[in-house]
Amino acid sequence: MNPNRKILALVTARGGSTRVPGKNIKMLAGKPLLAWTLEAVRHANLENIRLMVSTEDEKIAAVGKEWGAEVPFLRPSALAAADATSEAVVRHAVDWLDHHDHYRPDLILLLQPTSPFRSCRDLRDILGLQDETDADAVVGVTRYTRRLQWLQNADAQGILTGPLLPESRTRSTEHPAAYEFNGALYLIKTAVFMREQTFYPAHTRIYVMPPERSWDIDNEFDFLIADLLMQYQQKNGSDRQNFSFLK
Numbered sequence: 001m002n003p004n005r006k007i008l009a010l011v012t013a014r015g016g017s018t019r020v021p022g023k024n025i026k027m028l029a030g031k032p033l034l035a036w037t038l039e040a041v042r043h044a045n046l047e048n049i050r051l052m053v054s055t056e057d058e059k060i061a062a063v064g065k066e067w068g069a070e071v072p073f074l075r076p077s078a079l080a081a082a083d084a085t086s087e088a089v090v091r092h093a094v095d096w097l098d099h100h101d102h103y104r105p106d107l108i109l110l111l112q113p114t115s116p117f118r119s120c121r122d123l124r125d126i127l128g129l130q131d132e133t134d135a136d137a138v139v140g141v142t143r144y145t146r147r148l149q150w151l152q153n154a155d156a157q158g159i160l161t162g163p164l165l166p167e168s169r170t171r172s173t174e175h176p177a178a179y180e181f182n183g184a185l186y187l188i189k190t191a192v193f194m195r196e197q198t199f200y201p202a203h204t205r206i207y208v209m210p211p212e213r214s215w216d217i218d219n220e221f222d223f224l225i226a227d228l229l230m231q232y233q234q235k236n237g238s239d240r241q242n243f244s245f246l247k
Contacts, residue, residue: 015057
């Protein structure tokens with residue numbers, strides 16, 4: 001990888017979660033949820049990287065600093081609302097650093113605390129993929145393993161009206177590979193992001209991750225499963241790269 005590239009690893013963590021109150025600093029297998037993401041970045045030994053948390057919440061800011069991240073500002077409350085976009089939050093952070101620190105990264109690596117199973121290797125590999133291909137962006141995905149022909153439409157009365165996708169009654173083996181965003185990794189050239197205001201510009205590559213590292217915490221059930229998986233890993237001496245119980 002090019003050691004001269006400046007990388008901003010930006011972890012976005014607002015305090016207003018409704019499905020899981022206090023989610024981003026809720027304890028997951030003995031550590032705040034946010035800490036798992038910060039640890040992965042710190043232990044990946046990436047060169048020329050700046051690790052930062054964007055939040056409006058003072059408690060989250062304190063946890064971020066405790067686990068090795070910069071928290072140079074508290075973001076405006078308007079950017080902590082439920083309808084605030086990730087694009088707006090990232091743009092604010094980039095503009096703040098440019099104005100206050102005269103710092104402009106070459107790449108932005110957006111990380112959400114709700115994906116605690118991404119590994120150090122994932123971080124190194126997605127950066128390596130971007131370096132090798134010079135892609136404008138790389139996004140984390142996982143293979144869509146459910147049967148596409150099972151996706152169905154229904155009307156307002158609950159009556160089945162047919163397949164969601166055209167010609168989706170065929171065998172699943174006949175469908176091309178399908179992928180879904182897993183929310184774990186978003187990597188983009190800063191110049192491209194600031195120009196296009198999207199994480200999915202025209203030249204976007206995928207970085208494929210297995211389901212066990214693509215677990216996204218959105219509700220209490222997701223949190224419970226993640227906690228059990230993390231405890232299993234700790235008990236059995238495995239790590240986020242090696243789920244021995246899934247082999």
